Amino acid sequence: MRDITHHSGQEPQTGTARRRKLVTSFKDDENGSLVIFAVIMILMILTMGGIGVDLMRSERDRATLQDTLDRAILAAADLDQDRAPETVVNDYFEAAGLESFLSNVSVSQGLNYKTFGAEAQSITTTAFMNMAGVDTLNATARGVAEERIANVEISMVLEISGSMQDGNKMAEMRTAATSFVNTVLSPENEDLVSVSLVPYSQHVNAGPKIYNELNVNHRHNYSHCIEMNDSAYDETELDLSVRRD
Template sequence: MWRGVEAMKALLARFARDTSGSIAIMWGLSAIVVIGMVGAAIDYSRAVNVKEVMAQELDGAVLAGARYLSSSTDTDKTKTQIVDTFSQTTAQALGETATYELTADDVSIDETAGTISVTAKGAVQTAFMKILGIDTMPIEVTSQASFSDKYLEIALVLDLTGSMDGSDGNGSTRIASLKSAATTLINTLMPDETSDRIRISIIPYSEGVSLSSSMASLVTNGYSTNCVTERTGAQQYTDASYTSEYIGNGSNLTMYYQGYQRYSKEKLAEYYSNYGKSYGSCPSSNILPLTSTKSTLLTKINNLSAKGGTAGQVGIVWGWYTLSPKWNELWPTDSEAVSYDNDKTLKYVIIMTDGEFNAIFDKTDVSRQSCSGWGWNRTCTTTTDTYWYENYNEYSTASADRAKAVCSAMKNSSANQGSGITIYSVYFNPESNATAQATMENCASSSNKFTYASSGQALSETFAKYAREIQKLYLSK
């Protein structure tokens, strides 16, 4: 191309030197102008294309930086990341078509406003305008993105019931798809191994939730050494500390089954003492309280396994407990939730189930009388013991009703500076279930925060969407 241009310039020069006729001279001068104008249009078109590519790559780099700042407070690393991302992607897109430059000094981060502003400069070498003495055309592009300056506490309430070993609609199991989807969510929210802004808890649930032996004993007043459930009474639908009202025992349960009374309440104590656990089943994975370490979260997700029935209300209320400052005395110091009125911290719960809720827990007081002696010497002593029992009923709405009550209480709590905890929910199953879907939709903070995922792919897309929404990223210019 350049040889052609040089040849054209030589030809036009000869025209200019030719004095054999005024018409030739005029044509030669006009030709220079005409060729220059046509060439300028071509060069300008090339410059516009290059500018569009640079603008697109700069937008992508700035969004990547905003995403990083939503989980970190390291502004210097963010600037470096934006520069590196822009340089790499632009080089791939343009090759040697243009020169361009972006340094950390061109990146402005306003932490108060929560914005990133970037200006990148470049130049396109001209092909035709060199005739007119113009060797390059300058290019300047700008981009601005908003990032969340908030701190996040997120509880993942995940269904680990036996049905999660069923098909996900994409040739895999639901439990495998859940692991993949949850991994995607965590990687999206936490690009680095640790996060300055985000902490996540994981609450695996089936017919109850599992805690360490010491924690389980503490919250159940010595009843349980692992499996815990819900509570009854005035604090059933609150996040009041376990010191106000203890939590139900999930270990060594006897059960009401399928809507009829397998054992009378009066016999529960006897059966409990003589035979121990009947049907109750808790997850093999303990609750993971709030943590900012990505590898800890991913290891927990990878080790999940499915078994047991579905006491969804138990998982949901324990998700609340991990976000409540009223429960801080139970958790390690690094897992303590911030106060509800902290204007820099937002609290979220993400609930996932693959079926209807079908198990609730209640307690009964059983009186026993023990006597000794005969006749006038006979003495009797009455003692009253409290026993927890499970009511498993696939045809009852009791579990769903309790779940809705817990969700309502969370949404109307004093969290998030009085606006309540924000709840996202998803019903995940290739087979539609109106009751399960209605429960999840009722729990969500709004209709657009509920999703029916009919396949494993849809679940991954849903979790990724929720992660992006929580980050609150968008291009503002």
């Protein structure tokens, strides 16, 4: 038998070649190579699905909040509403269980209009996005409602009878009437509001335009005062035949 000389002076390791062969085989083996890709894709799909679920829940809460806010501001902006606008809106949100989400309200009103605005914010706790550090989703709902009446006609009746000579009644009436007219005939109400002055003592001066349309006994041309028969006050509808000068 031929002798084999080992230069290292050590016995050969018979398991090294076998392990090298296993590593090479594993590296060259393509069986199951798509499993890793499939796992990654599944994780991505689950992640996107979870994000979608959280966003849908947030949008649901925002839509509920917006619907409640729209109803509330429409009721608050009603000119026939005798309650405070803030009270009306708070009642709507309390009835819906959303009172903690109402953040801001604003009111602007005048002689012929009322404008009410409100803002609320929904807070939705996430079920999936919290794993990425997003614990809540916030969505803002806001709206403005306005009711406005155009072409408001105001008749201001002023007493000029003899009793107004006592004290400063006449001067005070003039001051109050001037202040009222300047308030309602503001620049923002231009062409929207008209004021008619109706002075009266024992009779009412209807003015020539209305006077000429009535069935009256015309006695002189110094004024256009009209005296109403007592029976004229029995009904709300005016009867032309019961007027006399």
